[in-house]
Amino acid sequence: xxxxxxxxxxxxxxxxxxxxxxxxFQYDGKVRASEEKYQERSDFYFFETLxxxxxxxxxxxxxxxxxxxxxxxxxxWIGDIKRSGKDRWLAWxxxxxxxxxxxxxxxxxxxxxxxxxxxSFNHLFETMGGHPTLLKFYIQRRVSxxxxxxxxxxxxxxxxxxxxxxxxxxxxxxxxxxxxxxxxSICKDKYIKLIKEKFL
Numbered sequence: 001x002x003x004x005x006x007x008x009x010x011x012x013x014x015x016x017x018x019x020x021x022x023x024x025f026q027y028d029g030k031v032r033a034s035e036e037k038y039q040e041r042s043d044f045y046f047f048e049t050l051x052x053x054x055x056x057x058x059x060x061x062x063x064x065x066x067x068x069x070x071x072x073x074x075x076x077w078i079g080d081i082k083r084s085g086k087d088r089w090l091a092w093x094x095x096x097x098x099x100x101x102x103x104x105x106x107x108x109x110x111x112x113x114x115x116x117x118x119x120s121f122n123h124l125f126e127t128m129g130g131h132p133t134l135l136k137f138y139i140q141r142r143v144s145x146x147x148x149x150x151x152x153x154x155x156x157x158x159x160x161x162x163x164x165x166x167x168x169x170x171x172x173x174x175x176x177x178x179x180x181x182x183x184x185s186i187c188k189d190k191y192i193k194l195i196k197e198k199f200l
Contacts, residue, residue, distance in 0.1 A: 001056045003048035008033050010047070010078065013063045017073035017179050025182060029060065046082050065092035068145065068180055072172060095146060103150055103191065106143040107198045110134070121199045125157045127164040135161070135170070149181055150191050 001009070011031045016024035038044065050059055065088040066081045067073040095102060110124060113133065124134045134151070137143045152158045162174055 001051050001054075001059055003044070003051045004033065004035055004038050005030070006047040006051045006059050007038050007041075009059055010063055010081070013060075013067060014076070017067045017076070017176070020175070043078055043082065046078070061092065062086075062089045064180075064183055065089040068092065068176075073176055073179070095144065099146060099186075100190070100194075102144060103147045104194065106137075106147040107194065109142055110137065111198055113137075125155070125160075127161060131165075131170070132161070138173075139169075145177070145180070146184070149177055149184065150186060151195070152177070153181075153186060153188055154192050154195055 008030045011033055012022075012024050012027055012029050015022040015031060038047075041047075050062065054062060062085055063081065066085050067076050069084075069088045069091070070076045070080070110133075113119065114121065114124075119133065123132075125132050131139070134143070134148070134157075138145065138148050158174065158177065161170065165171070165174075
């Protein structure tokens with residue numbers, strides 16, 4: 001990947017997390033950008049450096065991690081990635097490498113909550129009277145975004161939440177989840193088994 005390709009990948013990632021109609025994968029992670037305008041950018045060397053140091057897949061992950069780490073991915077700019085990109089990428093890699101262990105820990109927190117409160121499993125997802133317990137746990141950083149996504153992949157509760165909630169916080173998070181999910185390669189059967197072990 002050349003520097004211009006890294007820049008185009010950044011633009012495509014930005015579009016993906018901003019525009020509901022744009023699909024990073026449909027456009028093969030690229031958008032049009034002229035060599036001339038690219039050369040004139042003040043951050044030209046940042047893209048050149050990434051192109052030399054990272055593989056094509058690492059470039060995607062490096063950029064993706066900044067959009068995923070942001071509460072509002074539509075507000076992520078290249079300055080944010082230059083400033084915090086490496087730390088966010090390393091944290092994202094750690095999360096992915098330890099995913100099963102971290103999801104296991106998150107589920108244990110939910111089980112503990114149920115034991116302490118006497119709440120049922122279904123209560124974690126109930127939308128009566130505001131945000132469900134599971135969503136509150138995510139907002140409080142007691143479960144990760146990946147755990148929320150994995151539980152939805154297994155249980156499919158997000159469609160109901162989309163119908164019930166129309167507050168800006170959920171709408172932004174729902175959009176982010178929909179855009180992030182295609183980047184995750186997850187063994188669904190493994191997590192079906194784990195969730196059954198924890199809650200049944």
